[in-house]
Amino acid sequence: MQEIITLDYGSGGKKTSSLIEEIILPLMGNDILDELGDAAVLSGAEKLVFSTDSFVVSPYFFPGGNIGKLSVCGTVNDVCMQGGDPRYLSLSLIIEEGLPMEDLKEIARSIADTAKAAGVRIVTGDTKVVERGHGDGLYINTAGIGTLKSPWLSKRGIRPGDRVIVSGTVGDHGAAVMLARNEDLLTGELLSDCAPLREPALALSALGEDLRIMRDPTRGGVATTLCEFAEGSSFSIRLDETAIPVAPQVASACDILGLDPLYCANEGKLLAVVAKERADEALGILRRFPVSENAAVIGEVRDEYPGKVLVRTRIGGSRIVAKLAGAQLPRIC
Amino acid sequence: MQEIITLDYGSGGKKTSSLIEEIILPLMGNDILDELGDAAVLSGAEKLVFSTDSFVVSPYFFPGGNIGKLSVCGTVNDVCMQGGDPRYLSLSLIIEEGLPMEDLKEIARSIADTAKAAGVRIVTGDTKVVERGHGDGLYINTAGIGTLKSPWLSKRGIRPGDRVIVSGTVGDHGAAVMLARNEDLLTGELLSDCAPLREPALALSALGEDLRIMRDPTRGGVATTLCEFAEGSSFSIRLDETAIPVAPQVASACDILGLDPLYCANEGKLLAVVAKERADEALGILRRFPVSENAAVIGEVRDEYPGKVLVRTRIGGSRIVAKLAGAQLPRIC
Numbered sequence: 001m002q003e004i005i006t007l008d009y010g011s012g013g014k015k016t017s018s019l020i021e022e023i024i025l026p027l028m029g030n031d032i033l034d035e036l037g038d039a040a041v042l043s044g045a046e047k048l049v050f051s052t053d054s055f056v057v058s059p060y061f062f063p064g065g066n067i068g069k070l071s072v073c074g075t076v077n078d079v080c081m082q083g084g085d086p087r088y089l090s091l092s093l094i095i096e097e098g099l100p101m102e103d104l105k106e107i108a109r110s111i112a113d114t115a116k117a118a119g120v121r122i123v124t125g126d127t128k129v130v131e132r133g134h135g136d137g138l139y140i141n142t143a144g145i146g147t148l149k150s151p152w153l154s155k156r157g158i159r160p161g162d163r164v165i166v167s168g169t170v171g172d173h174g175a176a177v178m179l180a181r182n183e184d185l186l187t188g189e190l191l192s193d194c195a196p197l198r199e200p201a202l203a204l205s206a207l208g209e210d211l212r213i214m215r216d217p218t219r220g221g222v223a224t225t226l227c228e229f230a231e232g233s234s235f236s237i238r239l240d241e242t243a244i245p246v247a248p249q250v251a252s253a254c255d256i257l258g259l260d261p262l263y264c265a266n267e268g269k270l271l272a273v274v275a276k277e278r279a280d281e282a283l284g285i286l287r288r289f290p291v292s293e294n295a296a297v298i299g300e301v302r303d304e305y306p307g308k309v310l311v312r313t314r315i316g317g318s319r320i321v322a323k324l325a326g327a328q329l330p331r332i333c
Numbered sequence: 334m335q336e337i338i339t340l341d342y343g344s345g346g347k348k349t350s351s352l353i354e355e356i357i358l359p360l361m362g363n364d365i366l367d368e369l370g371d372a373a374v375l376s377g378a379e380k381l382v383f384s385t386d387s388f389v390v391s392p393y394f395f396p397g398g399n400i401g402k403l404s405v406c407g408t409v410n411d412v413c414m415q416g417g418d419p420r421y422l423s424l425s426l427i428i429e430e431g432l433p434m435e436d437l438k439e440i441a442r443s444i445a446d447t448a449k450a451a452g453v454r455i456v457t458g459d460t461k462v463v464e465r466g467h468g469d470g471l472y473i474n475t476a477g478i479g480t481l482k483s484p485w486l487s488k489r490g491i492r493p494g495d496r497v498i499v500s501g502t503v504g505d506h507g508a509a510v511m512l513a514r515n516e517d518l519l520t521g522e523l524l525s526d527c528a529p530l531r532e533p534a535l536a537l538s539a540l541g542e543d544l545r546i547m548r549d550p551t552r553g554g555v556a557t558t559l560c561e562f563a564e565g566s567s568f569s570i571r572l573d574e575t576a577i578p579v580a581p582q583v584a585s586a587c588d589i590l591g592l593d594p595l596y597c598a599n600e601g602k603l604l605a606v607v608a609k610e611r612a613d614e615a616l617g618i619l620r621r622f623p624v625s626e627n628a629a630v631i632g633e634v635r636d637e638y639p640g641k642v643l644v645r646t647r648i649g650g651s652r653i654v655a656k657l658a659g660a661q662l663p664r665i666c
Contacts (some may be wrong), residue, residue: 001434004433005428005429005432005462006430006462007430007462009428010463011462016460019460020458020460030454030456032421032454032456032457033454033455033456033457033458038457040456042456046379050455050456051475052423052425052457052477053425054461055461056467090384090385090476091361092386093376094387095338095342096338097338099338100337101335101336101337101356104338104352104356105356108357109359111361122363123366123375123383124365124371124372125385126385127342127352128389129338129339129341129342129343130469130472131340131413139463139472141385141474142424143386143474145383204417257520307441330464331461331463
């Protein structure tokens with residue numbers, strides 16, 4: 001733990017984990033928070049899923065979306081991944097003095113449109129304004145509530161032999177935002193995948209407990225999410241590099257920018273671990289929806305090297321995949 | 334509506350209303366959001382109250398509290414005012430690069446302590462870090478969920494003859510934060526009233542429908558909250574200036590700073606409108622709790638001047654109280 005906060009602490013990787021484990025959990029931990037899911041399951045007459053995210057993406061308009069669309073998708077998807085059917089959102093704006101009203105209106109329109117598409121209603125909110133030089137145009141927080149449909153989802157359900165599925169190409173959002181920061185490189189062909197995952201996520205729940213866990217690999221990418229699944233477990237996850245779908249324009253952008261698509265954020269993709277014998281059925285379900293039509297099996301769960309994620313490379317070698325260390329892409333979401 | 338956002342839009346007064354009415358509601362309005370309460374009542378097997386607030390108070394340590402304590406109290410109180418018993422909180426941090434780790438730890442401790450005192454559990458969260466110069470140390474968002482105990486609360490229940498009660502001295506938080514920005518004036522005698530209102534709010538629900546409405550007069554103060562009650566109604570609210578409790582140190586600070594305590598934020602006070610014949614009982618209930626031991630009747634609801642708030646001044650005159658126009662106190666919460 002350092003003396004001051006550095007950008008690394010916002011990476012979603014090791015440093016972010018250390019902040020949560022060393023400062024937050026010792027003070028506020030409880031059986032629900034300790035799960036460290038992207039959403040919490042609440043008890044009551046009806047089981048609820050509750051999640052929150054703040055969005056600080058820079059720039060706030062990017063190819064394929066903007067901070068408004070992102071702030072709805074991000075929270076809706078977190079609720080879905082925890083087995084919830086998202087119903088209600090809160091919306092809180094931290095606006096920097098000087099934000100053009102036109103930008104705010106366009107972002108508000110995106111929020112409204114995306115909420116409608118995702119089947120959620122915005123029911124409460126808040127607005128703050130900070131002076132110039134104390135923000136960056138607009139930061140947005142959303143919190144979401146859904147009703148729990150798949151209560152069994154947990155990394156504790158993962159078994160050796162299970163298959164790892166991704167719902168489409170990886171790294172699109174991260175690469176699109178990074179390109180948006182380098183205007184010379186913008187080609188118009190590379191768009192963020194930012195989209196609500198409600199339909200495929202709810203459909204997958206038909207697999208029952210053969211659907212072990214779902215997660216949307218946002219900040220830190222597919223690599224970091226899979227490391228979180230494997231961490232502290234008795235199994236490893238082995239990925240097949242040739243099976244991981246990467247759009248050609250994302251591969252090129254990552255080459256130019258020195259990024260690895262496995263660590264690039266996604267905002268409209270899900271990772272699912274399913275029982276081996278239901279993997280084809282899961283692919284069939286996902287491919288019914290445009291948002292997940294390029295779903296693919298990318299790896300399997302094995303009983304060797306407990307706690308590790310390995311990738312079998314194109315040339316037949318094998319390497320360990322570590323959790324993101326440091327801030328590869330600050331303010332990507 | 335101006336071309337760019339100015340600080341006025343964050344005041345909690347007229348400009349904030351215009352932003353919500355002209356940009357947010359036309360795009361995202363629905364029967365729940367249109368209520369524009371500080372929290373939403375959700376339907377389900379069990380009725381829930383849901384609220385959110387972002388906190389950008391400057392400085393983030395102030396006499397009597399800090400941004401962490403405030404971020405728990407603010408949302409807990411909004412849930413309580415809507416008739417909810419608060420149970421769960423989300424916590425989302427937007428940290429500026431360079432924040433001292435010690436400050437973060439102290440604030441996290443306050444969050445944990447205040448949540449415990451308020452009877453809520455923090456169950457989900459998020460952490461983002463922005464570069465130096467794009468924040469101001471720390472911004473916090475919390476969202477809260479409670480179970481609905483007093484479903485009848487609404488300004489539609491207010492009737493001529495009803496009494497307006499405040500749970501203690503007004504303006505403490507606003508004055509304390511403003512003093513904290515002027516070190517020369519700091520005396521150590523003036524503290525923010527920042528506190529959870531769960532106990533008095535739940536106790537008042539014993540009045541049934543004779544408790545018409547509750548609200549915590551934060552940004553914009555008592556004046557702005559009462560204007561919101563009266564707006565568009567068929568009644569007026571008449572305050573008695575001599576009955577409004579103001580701590581002497583707050584009165585002095587406001588004199589020096591050119592502020593009106595009626596417009597200064599409170600973070601541990603509630604306003605309640607109750608049936609005339611239950612006003613004494615309501616005072617008795619409130620005075621049982623240390624946080625509301627200085628409760629007082631400060632005005633009444635009348636059938637003249639519909640939609641207005643008037644104050645009968647010390648010297649016997651009468652003036653109209655308007656909603657806060659412009660940013661009297663930016664970043665007070």
